[in-house]
Structure formats: structure tokens, C-alpha cells
Amino acid sequence: MCLGLPMTIVETDGRLAVCEYGGQQRCVSVMLLSEPPVGSKVLVSIDTAVRLLDDDEARLIAQALDALHAILNGEDYDRLFADLIDHEPQLPNHLREPVRLR
Structure with missing residues (x-):
């Protein structure tokens, strides 16, 4: 299983970018994207930015990854899913x- 990280582009030359997540930086390819600017949030998998993320989606992915870390370390994770507590799950429209109609 591969996980994608929501990273922020710190600098780029249009082909490669220095991206940051959790205080760590990595050099990743941005060739699958149309020259994302510095400050863009991207989903990075295997050192390749595979798509742009908006701020909310990047935050939700980061919270889910933080929750996995908390679970693996026996820590409380409910705070990371506050938007789901006391809500019935909803299927996406599709x-x-x-x-x-009858």
C-alpha cells in the first residue's frame, strides 16, 4: 500500500520541486502537473506530485495521517476526526x- 502525503511546494523549477510536510523536505517531480506555483499543496506519492490539493483537502489528509500515527502509538485520536463524531456517514453522490420515477 502506498500513502500520499499532502506537501507544500517551497521552491520549484517547473520540473522538480522542494516540498515540505511535517517539518521535513523532499525533492519531488512535478512533471505530472501544469507548473504549480510555490505555496501550492500537492499530493505526493513515491516522490512524484500526482495532483493539486486545496487547503481543506490537504488538512483532512494530514489529520488522517496524524490519526494513524496516534493509533499506532496508543494515543487518543478522536480530536482528529471531530467533524465525523455524532454524524452518520454519507455516501458520495455517485x-x-x-x-x-414511477
Whole structure:
């Protein structure tokens, strides 16, 4: 299984970028993207930026990764999923059954 990290572009030449996540920097390819600017959030998998992220999506992915770390270390993780507590899960629109008219 591969995990993607939500990283922020610190500097780039259009082909490679220095990206940061959790205080660590990595050099990654940005050739799959259309020249993302410095400050952009990108999803990085195997040292390749595979898509742009908006700030909210990057935050949610980072929280999920923090929760995995907390679980593996026997720490509390509920605070990282505050938006899900006391909510019934909802299917995305494309997975819901279509309404059939009679």
C-alpha cells in the first residue's frame, strides 16, 4: 500500500520541486502537473506530485495521517476526526442509488 502525503511546494523549477510536510523536505517531480506555483499543496506519492490539493483537502489528509500515527502509538485520536463524531456517514453522490420515477 502506498500513502500520499499532502506537501507544500517551497521552491520549484517547473520540473522538480522542494516540498515540505511535517517539518521535513523532499525533492519531488512535478512533471505530472501544469507548473504549480510555490505555496501550492500537492499530493505526493513515491516522490512524484500526482495532483493539486486545496487547503481543506490537504488538512483532512494530514489529520488522517496524524490519526494513524496516534493509533499506532496508543494515543487518543478522536480530536482528529471531530467533524465525523455524532454524524452518520454519507455516501458520495455517485454511489447513491438513482431515484426511480414511477
